[in-house]
Each structure stands twice: as C-alpha cells, then as structure tokens.
Amino acid sequence: MADPLRSRRGPRDGPGAPSLTEAGRPLDPARLLDRLAGEPLVRDIVLLESTGSTNDDARRLAADGAAEGLVVVAGRQTGGRGRLGRAWHSPPGVGLYLSIVLRPARPSSESTRWAIAAAAAACAACRALGAPAATVKWPNDVLASGRKLAGILVEARTAGASLADLVVGIGLNVSHAERDFPPDLRIPATSLRIESGASVGLERAAAEWLRRFGPLHRMLAAAQWDPVADAWLALAPAARGARVRFAAPGAAGSDLERGVTDGLDPSGALRIRRDDGSFSLVRDAESVVAWEP
Numbered sequence: 020m021a022d023p024l025r026s027r028r029g030p031r032d033g034p035g036a037p038s039l040t041e042a043g044r045p046l047d048p049a050r051l052l053d054r055l056a057g058e059p060l061v062r063d064i065v066l067l068e069s070t071g072s073t074n075d076d077a078r079r080l081a082a083d084g085a086a087e088g089l090v091v092v093a094g095r096q097t098g099g100r101g102r103l104g105r106a107w108h109s110p111p112g113v114g115l116y117l118s119i120v121l122r123p124a125r126p127s128s129e130s131t132r133w134a135i136a137a138a139a140a141a142c143a144a145c146r147a148l149g150a151p152a153a154t155v156k157w158p159n160d161v162l163a164s165g166r167k168l169a170g171i172l173v174e175a176r177t178a179g180a181s182l183a184d185l186v187v188g189i190g191l192n193v194s195h196a197e198r199d200f201p202p203d204l205r206i207p208a209t210s211l212r213i214e215s216g217a218s219v220g221l222e223r224a225a226a227e228w229l230r231r232f233g234p235l236h237r238m239l240a241a242a243q244w245d246p247v248a249d250a251w252l253a254l255a256p257a258a259r260g261a262r263v264r265f266a267a268p269g270a271a272g273s274d275l276e277r278g279v280t281d282g283l284d285p286s287g288a289l290r291i292r293r294d295d296g297s298f299s300l301v302r303d304a305e306s307v308v309a310w311e312p
C-alpha cells in the first residue's frame with residue numbers, strides 16, 4: 020500500500036495549496052467527514068494518492084483488525100478490480116475509488132445483501148448528483164441510459180458460518196469525459212459529468228453514497244432485509260416483470276431457459292418465474308444472458 024495519509028487534512032491543504040474548484044480536486048478526508056456530520060458509519064479515512072486496489076488495502080487492514088467504519092479511498096488505482104477477476108478502470112482524479120470495512124454479526128450467507136444495499140445507495144446518490152435516470156441492474160451495476168456509471172465489489176471473510184468482516188468497494192465515474200474510458204468495455208461507460216454536464220466533487224460524491232449506505236447497512240446488521248430490498252427494487256425496474264433468458268443453476272452452459280423476473284429472494288438472488296409457473300433462483304449476474312423488453 021503506497022503512502023497512506025491518515026490525517027484528516029488533505030494533502031493539498033494549507034498555505035501554497037493550489038486553488039482548485041471542488042471538481043478536479045483530490046478528495047479531502049476532513050471535508051468528507053464534515054459532509055458526513057450526523058452519519059456515524061465512517062470512523063476513520065485512509066487517503067492514498069495511488070494504490071493497487073482499495074479493496075485489497077481494506078481487506079488487509081480488516082485482517083489486521085481494523086474496526087468497522089474504516090474507509091480507504093484513493094486518487095487512482097493501478098489494479099482496480101471488478102468481479103470475477105475483471106478490471107475496474109481507475110484513472111487519476113476523475114473517479115471515486117472507495118472501500119469500507121464492515122463487521123456485521125450476521126451469517127455469511129447474507130453477504131450479497133450488502134451488495135444490494137451498496138448498489139441501491141449508489142443509484143440513489145447518482146440520481147441526486149445529476150443522473151436522474153440512473154437505475155440498478157441486478158445485482159449491483161448502476162446504469163444510466165444503458166451505460167455503466169458505477170460498480171460495487173463486496174468481499175467477505177468468514178469465520179465458520181458467520182461473517183468475520185466485509186469489505187464493500189465502490190467505483191463511481193464522476194468527472195470522466197468520453198475520452199477517459201477505454202474503448203473495449205463490455206458495457207459502455209458513462210460518468211456523472213457526461214450525464215449532467217455539471218461538475219461534482221469527489222467528497223460530495225463519496226458523502227452522497229455513504230450517507231445513503233450507512234442506514235441501509237445498519238438495517239441489514241439488525242437483520243432487516245425487507246426495507247433494503249424495497250429500496251433496491253424501487254430503483255431496479257428490470258427486476259420485476261422483465262423477460263429474460265437465463266441459465267438455471269446446474270444447467271449446461273448453452274442450455275438457456277426463458278422466464279420473467281420476480282424480485283429478490285432473502286439472500287439477494289434474483290427470482291425468475293418460468294413460463295410453466297415454476298421458479299428459479301439466479302445467484303450470479305453472468306447467468307442472465309439477455310434482458311428482453
């Protein structure tokens with residue numbers, strides 16, 4: 020991990036600091052904590068100018084005993100990760116790359132609930148930050164006009180059947196221009212700036228997410244799933260009533276079935292009603308190969 024700045028002051032504060040508008044300025048931990056006044060989730064912030072992956076850093080700190088509420092945030096990532104070994108493109112200065120350590124005393128089978136909560140909070144934050152048409156695609160992509168605005172990566176460490184700790188990472192495209200994205204993304208990408216034309220600062224983006232995620236996390240930690248699922252469903256129009264083609268668990272790779280989405284089960288899996296009235300539960304995004312209008 021490179022150069023942690025644990026202080027609550029940003030690296031550019033003080034005399035001689037460059038005068039920058041909030042957009043384009045590095046995230047400042049003190050200003051982020053000010054913005055979070057009244058939201059108790061964040062206890063400490065590790066700010067890194069550059070790192071491999073904030074999720075890796077947060078997992079290491081969690082394994083070393085970091086308390087719930089430790090946030091790792093970086094100006095850029097050289098090895099930003101998505102799910103299944105995929106990369107998260109993390110150029111300097113334009114994106115939010117943030118991970119938080121959580122320690123809910125819950126069964127490990129519930130870890131996907133936190134991905135659902137984090138995605139709902141990210142989508143609601145994006146709506147508040149100038150992308151009013153943002154929606155969630157199951158389980159945890161935030162899209163605007165079919166382009167990806169944010170992604171969530173939840174990684175759990177277990178102790179027996181319980182969660183030892185959870186690291187929830189968010190990558191949110193804030194002030195990218197079109198040219199800042201690589202051409203070969205699976206889903207085209209977008210940013211808050213592209214969606215709204217307006218400038219959003221990284222602290223504001225982080226605060227909007229954390230202020231929404233905090234209450235959802237506390238509900239899940241208190242075993243309250245329904246309000247979190249409802250918050251997510253309200254932002255995920257394709258999660259109910261959309262025709263899909265999907266691979267049922269255990270099916271051979273090319274063996275696809277058709278059905279209609281029917282919300283979430285309590286583990287966060289997508290329920291799909293087949294045309295014959297039976298149900299299937301899908302647990303990984305790759306099993307749903309086509310969302311039909």
Ligand code: BT5
Pocket residue numbers: 071072073074075096098099100101102103105106107108109115116117118160167168169170171172188189190191192203204205206207208209
């Ligand atoms: C995700 O994975 O969407 C989860 C991304 C989580 C990133 C955060 S950043 C802070 C923390 N530290 C980390 O190392 N990770 C977390 P997935 O659903 O697997 O999507 C990955 C796919 O999204 C890639 O294969 C690309 O096609 C696409 N992609 C990569 N970078 C992107 C970007 N900046 N914007 C939009 N799409 C992107």
